[in-house]
């Protein structure tokens with residue numbers, strides 16, 4: 001059901017934990033749906049120096065959190081905002097249709113953490129709109145607020 | 150991947166086929182391949198063994214052989230019972246009573262009947278998964294034509310007061326069906342004593358083959374045909390008999406019911422050890438289902454702050470096979486209707502684990518699970534944003 005890449009990140013997730021003095025924290029999802037993702041960023045000179053996550057969710061939710069944190073580590077804030085759920089799915093060699101929403105959460109969690117950082121900095125909030133690929137009907141979660149097309 | 154260990158604890162999903170069962174089945178694929186409806190020797194031989202299987206099923210249930218009809222499994226038996234009785238009694242009424250925790254085979258059949266103009270009452274259950282007799286009584290109207298309540302639940306293992314429901318249904322003259330797919334071979338059943346009018350069973354839950362089951366239909370119960378065609382099964386269920394499957398079902402039910410008490414006792418002791426160990430070792434854990442009115446092999450837990458699929462994957466990596474009522478495993482996005490019906494909030498239902506024991510399990514298996522499971526739960530909790538560790542707390546919820 002899951003690719004080797006997914007199982008790899010699931011069994012040895014990277015960047016699990018919290019950052020005590022985080023520059024920005026983002027939390028998305030809800031327990032009712034069965035998934036919550038929380039991402040902590042340490043940003044210095046506009047560069048993501050460190051990133052940690054905590055996730056309540058399925059195998060795919062843990063794997064997408066892990067790879068997303070790897071993908072933005074060392075990147076600039078602008079670059080991190082360009083991370084899409086599709087890039088996360090591709091990096092994991094694909095996800096089953098019912099698990100695409102986990103990748104949506106990963107993109108949104110990163111954006112939420114950056115938004116928090118920018119607010120704290122008193123900076124103009126750049127666009128943190130979701131820019132990935134919306135789940136289609138088959139991939140949609142009926143419980144979430146997100147509207148699927 | 151730890152491949153040294155393989156611990157199968159998903160017997161409620163399916164069991165392996167016992168060697169003795171397979172051995173009885175094999176000749177019916179090759180030398181004794183005859184069609185039981187044929188008049189020649191090949192056919193007559195097959196017929197003889199189909200009849201023996203029917204007798205074995207009847208004996209296991211306390212029924213007469215003429216009251217046993219073979220089907221292609223539990224799902225067909227459930228569908229036939231509910232739809233067949235509903236349409237056969239349409240002139241008498243249109244009301245059906247069932248529960249919120251039935252298997253999907255039954256719930257979806259009832260939902261279909263609702264679209265066809267029938268009215269269905271889905272009775273609630275208490276926190277242990279038990280239906281109340283009072284609720285059944287109060288739900289009965291003069292339009293009620295069928296009561297269908299499962300013998301034992303497949304997820305949480307709760308055993309319903311079947312004899313009491315049977316007695317009530319008989320007094321009121323209402324047809325009573327029970328889905329006993331999980332109960333047959335695990336608990337003692339007597340359809341006469343318990344006033345059961347129809348009962349579904351499925352061979353692959355008691356060490357028989359998959360895709361074969363039976364419906365017991367008490368003599369005189371009105372039921373329309375579900376599968377139309379030839380005159381097999383005394384004209385009530387068409388289609389050339391699945392001879393090897395039927396023979397396997399007969400052997401399996403005989404083996405399962407012959408020393409039922411002894412087997413059940415052994416499995417129950419293992420299960421109680423598992424439950425006690427898990428509840429002692431893992432904080433923030435809930436046992437789902439009834440403490441004693443439960444299937445001998447069933448253990449079902451909810452671990453707070455974690456999600457079931459992640460738990461199953463981790464267990465699988467350690468060679469332990471279980472199942473979960475989490476939405477994430479089913480692909481349906483809703484957690485199990487059974488866990489919601491016993492009142493679990495969504496987030497706790499997501500963190501459920503069912504371990505169902507069977508004949509293959511040993512004391513060592515339980516020790517192994519008790520060694521591995523607490524570590525996995527802790528690892529996932531450490532990853533969970535919901536988990537706030539309360540120092541030294543061992544508060545079971």
Ligand SMILES: Cc1ncc(COP(=O)(O)O)c(C=O)c1O
Pocket residue numbers: 161162221222223224225227252254299301302303328330331351352360361362
């Ligand atoms: C309670 C119950 N009813 C019905 C079924 C369906 O039986 P089958 O798999 O033989 O169609 C099952 C098993 O999945 C079950 O556990």
Ligand code: FES
Pocket residue numbers: 033034035056057058059060061098099102456476477
């Ligand atoms: S957390 Fe449920 S599908 Fe990913």
